[in-house]
Amino acid sequence: MKxxxxxxxxxxxxxxxxxxxxVFKKEIKDDLINYIKGDNWFTEFKFTKKFEEKxxxxxxxKYCICFPNGTLTMSSVLDCLKLNKGxxxxxxxxxxxxxxxxxxxxxxKLKLVDISDKDLCMCxxxxxxKISKKSKVVxxxxxxGRIGQIDKIKKICRRKNIILIEDAAHAIGSFFKKKHxxxxxxxxSFSFSMPKLITMGQGGAIITNNRNLANKLRLYKNFGRxxxxxxxxxxxxxxxxxxxxxxxxxxxxxxIIKSLIKKKKNIFKRYESKLKKNIxxxxxxxxxxxxxxxxxxxxxxIKKIKKILEKKNIxxxxxxxxxxxxKIYKNIKNLPISEHFCTRGLWLPSSxxxxxxxxxxxxxxxxxxxx
Ligand SMILES: Cc1ncc(COP(=O)(O)O)c(C=O)c1O
Numbered sequence: 281m282k283x284x285x286x287x288x289x290x291x292x293x294x295x296x297x298x299x300x301x302x303v304f305k306k307e308i309k310d311d312l313i314n315y316i317k318g319d320n321w322f323t324e325f326k327f328t329k330k331f332e333e334k335x336x337x338x339x340x341x342k343y344c345i346c347f348p349n350g351t352l353t354m355s356s357v358l359d360c361l362k363l364n365k366g367x368x369x370x371x372x373x374x375x376x377x378x379x380x381x382x383x384x385x386x387x388x389k390l391k392l393v394d395i396s397d398k399d400l401c402m403c404x405x406x407x408x409x410k411i412s413k414k415s416k417v418v419x420x421x422x423x424x425g426r427i428g429q430i431d432k433i434k435k436i437c438r439r440k441n442i443i444l445i446e447d448a449a450h451a452i453g454s455f456f457k458k459k460h461x462x463x464x465x466x467x468x469s470f471s472f473s474m475p476k477l478i479t480m481g482q483g484g485a486i487i488t489n490n491r492n493l494a495n496k497l498r499l500y501k502n503f504g505r506x507x508x509x510x511x512x513x514x515x516x517x518x519x520x521x522x523x524x525x526x527x528x529x530x531x532x533x534x535x536i537i538k539s540l541i542k543k544k545k546n547i548f549k550r551y552e553s554k555l556k557k558n559i560x561x562x563x564x565x566x567x568x569x570x571x572x573x574x575x576x577x578x579x580x581x582i583k584k585i586k587k588i589l590e591k592k593n594i595x596x597x598x599x600x601x602x603x604x605x606x607k608i609y610k611n612i613k614n615l616p617i618s619e620h621f622c623t624r625g626l627w628l629p630s631s632x633x634x635x636x637x638x639x640x641x642x643x644x645x646x647x648x649x650x651x
Contacts, residue, residue: 292591292592292593294592294593294594294641295593295638296593296595297593297594297595297629297634297638297641297642298595298629298631299574299595299596299597299627299628299629299630300474300475300574300597300627300629300630300631301474301631301633302474302475302479302481303631303632303633304529304532304533305532305536307532308529308532308533311528311529311531311532312525312528312529312532315327315524315525315528316525320524321524322523322524322525323521323523323524324346324521324522324523324524324527325524326524327524327527327528327531328346328521328522328523328524328526328527330527330531331344331346331527331530331531331534332344332345332346332485334531334534335470335485335487335530335534336487338460338534338537339460339462339463339468339487340459340460340463341460341462341463341468341487341488341489342488342489342491342494343487343488343489343490343491343494344485344486344487345485345486345488345494345497345498345501346483346484346485346521346522346526346527347483347484347485347486347501347520347522348482348483348484348520348521348522349471349472349473349482349483349484350378350447350449350469350470350471350472350473350484351378351381351382351471351484352484352520353469353470353471353484353485353486354378354379354382354419354445354447354469355382355385355386356486356497356500356501356520357445357466357467357469357486357493357497358382358383358386358388358417358445359386359500360493360496360497360500361416361417361443361466361493363388363416363417364416365387366388366389366414367388367389367414367415367416367417368388368389368390368391368412368414368415368416368417369382369383369388369389369390369391369416369417369418369419370391370392370393370407370410370411370415370417370418370419370442371383371390371391371392371393371418371419371421371603372392372393372394372395372401372402372419372420372421372423372618373392373393373394373395373602373603373604373612373615373618373619373622374395374400374421374423374599374600374602374603374618374621374622375421375423375447375600375603376421376449376600377600377603377606378449379419379421379447380392380603380609382419383417383419388416388417389414390609391410391415392410392603392604392609392612392615393406393407393410393615394406394614394615394616394617394618395423395617395618395621396428396429396617397617397620397621398429399423399426399427399428399429399564400423400424400426400428400564400576400621401420401421401422401423401426401427401428401429401430402418402420402421402428402429402433403429403617404429404432404433404436406615407433407436408436411436411440411442415440415442416442416443417442417443417444417445418433418436418437418442418443418444418445418465419445419446419447420433420444420445420446420447420465421446421447421449421450422446422447422448422449422450422451422454422461423450424450424564424566424572424573424574424576425450425451425452425453425454425566425570425571425572425573426451426454426564426566426567426570427454427455427456427461427567427569427570430446430456430461430464431456434464434465437465443465443466444464444465444466445465445466445467445468445469446461446462446464446465446467446468446469447469448461448462448468448469448470449469449470449471449476449484450476450572450573450574451470451570451571451573452470452476452477452478452537452541452571452573453477453537453540453541453544453570453571454569454570454571455569455570456569460487462487463487463489466488466490466493467486467487467488467490467493468486468487468488469484469485469486470484470485470486470487471483471484472484472485472526472530475573475574476573477533477537477540477541477544477571477573478530478533478534478537478540479529479533480522480526480527480529480530481526481529482526483522483526483530496515499515499517500515500516500517500518500520501517501518501519501520501521502517502519502520502521503517503518503519504516504517505517540632541571543632544571544572544573544630544632545566545571545572547572547575547630547634547639548566548572548575548630550636550639550640551563551575551577551628551639551642551643552565554639554640554643554644554647555577555643555646555647557647558646558647558650558651560579560580560650560651561577561578561579561646561647561650562577562578562579562624563575563576563577563578564576564578572630573630574627574628574630575627575628575629575630576599576625576626576627576628577625577626577628577646578621578624578625578626579624579626579650580624582598582623582624582625582626585626585646585649585650586598586626588645588649589642589645589646589649592645594629594641594642594645595629596626596627596628596629597626597627598625598626598627599621599622599625599626599627600622601622601623602615602618602619602622602623603618604618604619605619605622605623628642628646629642
């Protein structure tokens with residue numbers, strides 16, 4: 281829908297602020313147009329290979345393998361690990377449903393772990409309580425780019441012989457001790473869906489430093505064959521390839537990744553400075569080594585606040601509900617911290633083209649209605 285038409289649906293005359301929308305520089309759109317006009321193959325080919333090489337270089341990991349999205353990334357890793365039947369996969373109760381669903385899809389038992397009230401990521405103490413002899417994998421979500429207590433989680437996993445996978449869907453540009461996230465366990469999963477820092481419309485990637493896993497993933501995503509156009513299948517596999525058109529978009533954004541990161545950090549900082557005096561609005565810090573994908577705030581009565589903001593042409597989105605509030609995971613109990621924050625969170629407008637005056641407008645309204 282055109283901006284003007286959409287705006288008619290709202291009462292305010294102020295410009296409409298989306299919670300998030302894709303923003304592509306003209307040069308990136310031109311790259312795609314040129315690709316389409318050129319003598320190209322459209323399927324996954326040279327540009328995807330180049331994107332994988334560049335993304336591996338950017339994250340300083342040995343291997344990068346692209347997937348159609350950041351769900352199939354994680355389910356593919358789980359499938360390739362060939363865990364025993366009945367193995368448990370532990371996931372934070374505050375994450376997108378995909379992180380939990382991949383455990384189910386691949387036939388494993390899901391265990392939900394509460395979050396820490398310091399950083400909204402998996403709580404190491406609760407993880408310790410949930411681990412059993414059957415626990416084989418932890419998927420740690422870097423919620424809104426936050427590192428959380430990944431160092432403690434890593435140590436627990438090592439001690440308990442549990443494989444660590446990082447769900448870094450929100451976390452391009454976040455580092456732990458100079459290592460890009462995704463390099464701290466066996467594999468790191470990224471999503472390039474519309475709201476992400478790098479977007480291909482849809483898309484995803486796994487980074488890993490484990491050669492064996494990288495080889496398995498490459499076979500797995502290509503019908504279990506070594507080379508396209510050669511029908512020798514020594515392994516089982518799916519078709520999880522992407523298109524070079526997506527990779528052209530990804531390459532264009534990777535070229536300017538530093539400026540995208542800077543912009544997101546600045547958006548977060550400006551919100552922080554304008555909201556910090558309001559003690560009723562809780563904002564979890566984003567540290568220097570972290571990059572947020574959006575701005576998340578935690579407030580009581582978010583339903584009412586969301587509606588008022590909407591009337592003023594400011595669109596927000598509820599953060600992910602606690603997984604154990606979803607019908608499919610409802611019988612899992614005793615996760616009080618995630619239940620508290622996930623029912624109070626709003627994503628504020630955070631698109632890359634947001635101007636300071638837009639942020640100031642959102643904060644002015646928020647500070648007026650939350651007092
Ligand atoms: C934390 C997290 N993990 C996984 C996903 C799934 O990624 P995709 O939409 O690319 O499948 C998302 C999507 O937003 C996400 O936020």
